[in-house]
Amino acid sequence: MSINRNIRPSVNLHGPESTPAVSADSSRDAQIQGEELWTLSDLAAENLSRATRLLFEAPNNLPSNAGEHKGHCSTSASREGSNIVITLTDPGLLDCPICCEPLTVPVFQCDQNGHLACSLCCTKINNKCPFCSCPIGSNRCRAIEKIVESSTTRCKNIKYGCNIPVTYNTKNEHEKTCVCSPCSCPYLGCKFVSSAKELYQHFSNDHLDSAIGFLYDNFDLDYSFPITLTKNDSFLVVREMVSGTLFILHNRIVVLGNVVTVSCVQPSFMEDFNYDLLVSNKESSLKFQSLTKSTPSLQVNGSPSRSVLLIPCEFFDSCGQVKIDVSIRRIW
Ligand SMILES: [Zn+2]
Ligand SMILES: [Zn+2]
Ligand SMILES: [Zn+2]
Ligand SMILES: [Zn+2]
Known part of the structure; x- marks a missing residue:
């Protein structure tokens, strides 16, 4: 596995007074086109800015699958009430780059290069980063943990009537037993x-x-x-x-x-x-x-x-x- 370090996703953050970048309708359209809409409920815009800088601007922090997305990774954000609405055009950014499952707390990063892994994968790879061979399993990536914990999104069955907001790390579990399954x-x-x-x-x-x-x-x-x-x-x-x-x-x-x-x-x-x-x-x-x-x-x-x-x-x-x-x- 290798990482394409040339990809720098752009992040557009809007302050509280900004014109919302994503209206309710356009964000729904975005979902239909395969993008994901996230709501961060308890991160202040400043924290979000810091967290997303850590995630998106440090090339070493890019999940390994970022290289597969041909430069289309981007986010846009707007405020709806006290929440911040973000559209991720690459929903896989919040998945473990090793097992591809949604990241759940704790999230670990390797000691020198910040490559991410979920706790299950840390055990499976014997605490050795598969991308750079550095030790992994003792340093948490708090920025990603905060984003994962405070993000809500919509169930994939929204088009069949499921309107329940689900947190990122419970999305898969919810969808397995969603009463609106097709x-x-x-x-x-x-x-x-x-x-x-x-x-x-x-x-x-x-x-x-x-x-x-x-x-x-x-x-x-x-x-x-x-x-x-x-x-x-x-x-x-x-x-x-x-x-x-x-x-x-x-x-x-x-x-x-x-x-x-x-x-x-x-x-x-x-x-x-x-x-x-x-x-x-x-x-x-x-x-x-x-x-x-x-x-x-x-x-x-x-x-x-x-x-x-x-x-x-x-x-x-x-x-x-x-x-x-x-x-x-x-x-x-
Ligand atoms: Zn994993
Ligand atoms: Zn590494
Ligand atoms: Zn559902
Ligand atoms: Zn029929």
Whole structure:
């Protein structure tokens, strides 16, 4: 790894009386174009100026990946109330140059040249800077720590409705469990993608007739509902009528019959549902109980499939159809 020391990002800092360099609208546009908007909540402009000088003007302090950005690194700043709004055209500047994860406190710099590393990487590299071989792991970089701790930004799912400001070092964690994580419409040919909540609304507005409606089973009352499955169906969409929550009954032909399983269209980290499937013919019946798998799209398989119900060929009638009694209930 080498560092391009010719790159000197420009920093435009504006005092309290300055005309804001970034309006609310233009900063949102900047995000859409791949830039990141940061709000520093508790750094005075003077501290910011000092900190950013340390970060951007000392060539030895440049993260190693700065060289990959072809001179486009720049920041601009403005004040909004007591906060300072900064646009980083290179969001990677606040990532550890070794593991590329967002920097979290403590941040270390090597003894002579100021190369940065997160604490995990210091251990992994045996406290020897990979860029200049100097010792690293005893000197903290307080300027970067202050910036990281006091910066807030927007979740990547802002376009799907997430407006929660997140601090830089918790952004990744938040996004892993963001309720606005995108889900795709299961209606064939429809390209709609949004948060689960907006998707359910969209489906109700545009494709209501294509889904089988049902109500959650509530243990006291049996709300099982019948589905007629044809051997060649690849999936059927079922929709809970109160919440609009969408479920998919997946169907696949195998040697001995068909295998069937149920998933819920929602971000993969969300809670599962219990479901029962009951199939019968004149002589026998099969009852299957399992947990739904959460999947944000029909195409995403995610974790290995949960157990499936094998419906033997003899359960299908002469038209290749079988009736399945389904019930789905919350487990929380
Ligand atoms: Zn690291
Ligand atoms: Zn170094
Ligand atoms: Zn979010
Ligand atoms: Zn759709």
